[in-house]
Amino acid sequence: MATDEPSPSRWSFLWRKKLPEEPEDGSSNTKEEPSQVVTSPLQEGNTGLANGIREKPKKSMFPPFESAETRALAESLSRDIIRGNPNVKWESIKGLENAKRLLKEAVVMPIKYPSYFNGLLSPWKGILLFGPPGTGKTMLAKAVATECNTTFFNISASSVVSKWRGGYFLTPLFYSNGALFILCCDVFFSGDSEKLIRVLFDLAKHHAPATIFLDEIDAIISQRGGEGRSEHEASRRLKTELLIQMDGLQKTNELVFVLAATNLPWELDAAMLRRLEKRILVPLPDPEARRGMFEMLLPSQPGDGPLPHDVLVEKSEGYSGSDIRILCKEAAMQPLRRTLALLEDKVELVPEDELPEVGPILPEDIDRALSNTRPSAHLHAHLYDKFNDDYGSHILK
Ligand SMILES: Nc1ncnc2c1ncn2[C@@H]1O[C@H](COP(=O)(O)OP(=O)(O)O)[C@@H](O)[C@H]1O
Numbered sequence: 001m002a003t004d005e006p007s008p009s010r011w012s013f014l015w016r017k018k019l020p021e022e023p024e025d026g027s028s029n030t031k032e033e034p035s036q037v038v039t040s041p042l043q044e045g046n047t048g049l050a051n052g053i054r055e056k057p058k059k060s061m062f063p064p065f066e067s068a069e070t071r072a073l074a075e076s077l078s079r080d081i082i083r084g085n086p087n088v089k090w091e092s093i094k095g096l097e098n099a100k101r102l103l104k105e106a107v108v109m110p111i112k113y114p115s116y117f118n119g120l121l122s123p124w125k126g127i128l129l130f131g132p133p134g135t136g137k138t139m140l141a142k143a144v145a146t147e148c149n150t151t152f153f154n155i156s157a158s159s160v161v162s163k164w165r166g167g168y169f170l171t172p173l174f175y176s177n178g179a180l181f182i183l184c185c186d187v188f189f190s191g192d193s194e195k196l197i198r199v200l201f202d203l204a205k206h207h208a209p210a211t212i213f214l215d216e217i218d219a220i221i222s223q224r225g226g227e228g229r230s231e232h233e234a235s236r237r238l239k240t241e242l243l244i245q246m247d248g249l250q251k252t253n254e255l256v257f258v259l260a261a262t263n264l265p266w267e268l269d270a271a272m273l274r275r276l277e278k279r280i281l282v283p284l285p286d287p288e289a290r291r292g293m294f295e296m297l298l299p300s301q302p303g304d305g306p307l308p309h310d311v312l313v314e315k316s317e318g319y320s321g322s323d324i325r326i327l328c329k330e331a332a333m334q335p336l337r338r339t340l341a342l343l344e345d346k347v348e349l350v351p352e353d354e355l356p357e358v359g360p361i362l363p364e365d366i367d368r369a370l371s372n373t374r375p376s377a378h379l380h381a382h383l384y385d386k387f388n389d390d391y392g393s394h395i396l397k
Pocket residue numbers: 004005006092093094095096132133134135136137138139140285289293320321322323325
């Protein structure tokens with residue numbers, strides 16, 4: 001699986017440090033080991049603006065937990081962190097202007113300028129991105145994280161699996177830079193999964209303003225986990241706890257958002273939809289967006305003949321962004337195949353500096369790639385439009 005492919009069920013957290021003038025909750029928890037205090041290059045000696053977001057130096061990693069068990073879970077979620085950055089810019093997401101505008105208004109601006117979002121204008125607490133698979137929903141969430149200036153931490157699966165008893169299987173990713181953190185985990189449920197939800201929300205509230213990102217939310221809440229009533233029961237308890245926690249968010253003034261994404265919005269029941277009050281369609285790319293993707297992925301090289309972008313745009317009607325990536329990869333593979341065929345005939349291994357250049361992509365390579373790749377998501381596009389008409393949020397022109 002490609003590293004940027006979505007995983008079956010992934011949960012994330014985004015949060016950023018409180019504004020300096022805000023009172024710090026959980027401040028009783030000041031006995032943390034220095035290793036548990038999250039710091040970053042931006043934080044150290046810098047309390048200024050990072051990408052428009054005010055930062056506060058050092059804050060304890062964890063809120064005070066009632067039991068050693070929940071604390072152990074929070075710790076295991078946050079251990080073994082590797083630095084990185086999602087580094088997804090808004091410009092690299094082609095098209096989707098409506099979705100970007102709604103997301104900026106609903107998440108980015110309230111995080112950057114909380115003072116405007118009071119009373120009646122208090123921010124949406126639940127936001128749903130829905131649309132066909134491979135249309136950029138996960139990318140949009142990462143762009144929110146990047147905009148709020150984050151570093152990307154990645155916790156390896158195996159280390160956490162072995163540490164947490166009771167059968168949770170977690171693959172958390174942790175983004176941070178002192179302005180905003182994200183924590184994602186793949187979860188295969190068994191046992192008391194609702195405790196996990198409580199710990200995740202406690203962590204988010206502790207680090208508010210924060211966004212909890214539930215990717216593939218349909219898989220999370222409709223997960224059956226195999227035979228046996230107990231797992232079904234665990235899934236039901238988890239869902240109930242999620243609803244309770246989301247209700248809790250509505251009642252507080254803390255800036256904690258739930259940002260959810262799904263390919264199957266109709267699998268969400270009324271209770272969940274009610275809490276995901278702002279619903280944003282992420283549709284298949286229109287011709288302009290497809291052109292943008294082709295120009296980004298297959299730029300015309302000076303010296304080589306121009307690539308037939310017009311033909312590509314015309315013939316890729318109904319392709320998702322991820323189908324287009326596969327199509328471009330297929331086209332770019334053809335010249336490499338020709339070069340590899342030359343090398344196969346050689347008996348000796350050719351040294352690195354004597355390797356022949358890979359030739360240009362030819363118009364026939366594009367034709368071949370088009371006939372080899374098929375759109376994957378277009379048959380259901382009308383269902384998303386219908387859902388959007390019934391439940392979606394729109395921008396009035
Ligand atoms: N609007 C877009 N602009 C650029 N690339 C896109 C777009 N939509 C999808 N892609 C490509 O498809 C891949 C999958 O996108 P992703 O955000 O994971 O889809 P989703 O979460 O909606 O299933 C991305 O890594 C990217 O290469």
